Structures are given as structure tokens and as C-alpha cells.
Amino acid sequence: MGNKVLMKGNEALAEAAIRAGCRHFFGYPITPQTEVSAYMAKKMPKIGGTFLQAESEVSAINMVYGAGGAGVRVMTSSSSPGISLKQEGISYIAGADVPCVIVNIVRGGPGLGGIQPAQSDYFQATKGGGHGDYHLVVLAPSSIQEMVDLTADAFDIGDKYRCPVMIMGDGMLGQMMEPVEFKDTDVSDLPEKEWATSGTGMKRKKNIINSLFIEASELEDLVLERQQRYDEIIKNEVRYEAIDTEGADIILVAYGTTARIAKTAMAKAKELGYKVGIIRPITLWPFPFEAFEKALSSGTKKTFLSVEMSMGQMVEDVRLAVNGRADVEFFGRTGGIVPTPKEILAKIVEIGGAK
């Protein structure tokens, strides 16, 4: 069994962050992600790190801005309403090219909404959320092991491209327990951040972290330079899982825990004789357009069925990817209701016709 331990998603994520070299965490409790904060509160003092429960989410994200600007690996976590509060800070962090990791364990919305699992923050995560020309890299794990692995990647991606990275789970992933294995990663020798405001030691010119550029041409140059980094991210960091898409008549598109439920429905549909495949985006931004190109290149007529815990948000990216070359359908539950395999199967049967 290796070195597997049975852990709750939120706690496993926190442990993974610590192992990735995160020694600074600023947060504010909110269901269903509070265990991230609680774990950090317990662990950080023992390893010489900083855990700080801020007076609000707005404070927490600005502390992240400061710590990230000083060049350390830093994380904050929250759930939907709290992430809304952080948006101003996230935009500033993106505008100042400061790496950090932001965790959103999504719950039903809008407003205070509920506390049960949802995926209705897809638009907010992938299409801005805050103001300005920026993107978050958005990672969407579907198991606790994947959440652990992606947490390490999130810090690396953030540092490499100097951008904030979001890990987006849902209440189910945060609360459930699964066996996980932590890979040994050596973070003792991370590349130096020459841009960081970590003290000049009287040996170099001072660095400045800032997102205010009054001169339009200066701001445009910076946005264009950042866009080049986004293009690199699109080229290098797209991740997805595709199963049986080539011979399929119906291709499910689902991410996170919904993808697992869709896989159960897929297995049942196959037993009934339907040809079903699945595309599971792991990066929600950058969206895995190439998975759709590959699926469409087989030439047979296909229908894509986007399954989400929302009223239909990712389905818009599915339509962009398909670009009129196939039918796109949607099935979703919302408000904290999790779709069942049976419901998804019924939709597959509706699309595929009775057998």
C-alpha cells in the first residue's frame, strides 16, 4: 500500500502546500473549507511558518499580496462568498505579477448561498472575477490524490510564470476522505526570485511591486508582456483526461467531482450499448481545446454533453471549443444539489435515443 494515509481533502491540501514549501498562510474560516485553516493553524507554528487568521477575506488576500511580493510561497483559501471578497486583491496580485495560490472550495451561490458542493464559480474563476486583462491558472482536481499533486504544481506554475494560481474544488472534495500518498519533493533549493522585495542587502537596486501605471503606453506594454506569459501557459500547462472519445457518439464533459459521477454514468451507459466517452478538463484555464480537436478529428457525428453543478457555465467554453461542428447539450444541478449517475444516464438516453 506504499505510504498511503487516509485524509480529508481540506487537510490533505494543506499538508501538500506545506510540503511544497508554503510557510505563510492567511485565511478566514468559512464552510466547507475551514479545515484548511485549522490544519495550518496547528502545523505552521511547529515548522516556523506563519498562520494568521485575518479579520476578513479582504485582509487575508492583501497579506498574501505582501508575502508573495516578498518572494515566499504563500497561500490563502476560502469558499465562494469569501472568494468574491478577495477579487480586488486577486486583480492587484495579477497586475503586480505576484505568484500565490488561492484555494476555492466552492459552495452553492449566489450571495451567501448554501454550504453544499457546487461548481457555480466557474465564470468567476476562469473569466476574470476581478477587473482588468488578467487570468488565473485554474486547476480542478477530481480526487484527493490529484488535489495533493496539483497543489505542488500550483506553486511551481505560479513561480514560473509569476501569476496567481487557483485550485478549485467543491465541498465534497474538501470534506471527503480518501487515501493519499505524498511524494517527496525537495523544495530546499527553489530558484531565486530576483524581482522580490526581500531586502537589497545594500547590494542591488531596490525592487518595486506595484499595479498602478498611470502612463497608458507603459501599462499597455506590461499587459502585453503578461499576455506573452499567458500564451506560454496555454502552450505548456494545459491538462486534461480523455477516455474513449474517438469512437464515441456522446462525449461527456465534466470536471472535479462531477467528472467522477459522470464516469459512473458512462459505465452504466456502456452496459446499455451507448458509445460514450469523457473529456475531463483538469486546467479550467487554460481550457483544454485540443481535447476537443482530437475528439472531433475522428469525423463521426458527436454530441457533447457538459455536466456541471451549475446552471451551465463551462458549457460556454465547450461551445467555443466545438465551434458549431457538433451538438452541445447541458445537464446540471445547482444550489448544492449533486447530480446522480441516474440523472446523467437519463440525459444520455435522451440524447442517444432509447435502445
Next chain:
Amino acid sequence: MTHETIFAGFGGQGILFAGKVIAYAGMLEGKNVSHLPSYGPEMRGGTANCSVIVSDEDVASPIITEPANLVVMNGPSLDKFENAVIPGGKIFIDSALINRKCERDDADVFEIPATQMANDMGLPKLANMIMVGKLIKETQMFTWEQLKGAVTKLVPAAKAAMLDSNIKALEAGYNY
């Protein structure tokens, strides 16, 4: 082989821990497992439940809508999940706390007065372990030695005194 079990009762009965024992034992045996708790306001003094899957395959959906095994430790939980159990499934009822009979005639029903037994043994908090013992005996999900081994590893060193009591309770259920 896949075992899908729902544990349900009220907060404080150790419902989530009972599920954790099963998930942990499965992990130790190299199986794929998931443990999904209900969470939210209903847990505080209200009903609590968890879905535990132990499988040789990857666990796809961690949600169980049609359990093969149901362990219930209060009346509302029997009301809620009784009809979800698959035909031929197994239903384990703490008959010390649930007054009515199970109405399913297409499932194997086991009535165990676990809370009474636990009180009689002087282990009032461990009715959950009695139910786990009976579940494992009837489903053969694990051997007795595997179950005992899992609990031994799961009880933290600081609470070693609790280990004997837990095993006693498991044994009482296993042999009931």
C-alpha cells in the same frame, strides 16, 4: 468487488468514525476507498451519515444512492434510507433505538440491540463498533484479523486505553 455502505444515525454516535474504520481497513488491504460525510447544520444534534466505498476498482462517484449495505442507528435514518437499499442488500438496525420493524422483505435485515449491549458492557459510547462488527461478519468485507488490525492502527497512541474497549465492542457485534 465493490462494497457500498451507508452509515447513518445522529451526531455523537460515532457514525463518521464507524465509516472511517471501514475505509481505513480497506486502505490497509490495498483497496480503493472513499469516505464521504454529510456536513452542515444537520450534524449538530441532528442526523449524520457517511457513504463508504471499498472497491478493487477505482472509486468513480463517491456518492452512494443505492447502497448494498445500510447501517442505521436511529429512526429517522431508517426512514430516510430504507428504500434506497438495493434488492438483496443488507440492513443493520440498532434495535435498542429503533422501535419499528424494517419494511423491506427483499433485503436481509439484522437487528442488533447495539446501544443496549454497549451499555450493559459498560462501553456506552461504542455501540457504533458493535454495529461495525456485525456488518463485517455478515458482509465478509474483511476478516476479523484485518478489522482488528485496522482499529489497532487507527486508535492513536495517546488513546491506547480505548483500544481494548473498541475491540471488545467489535467482537461483541461480530459474534452476535
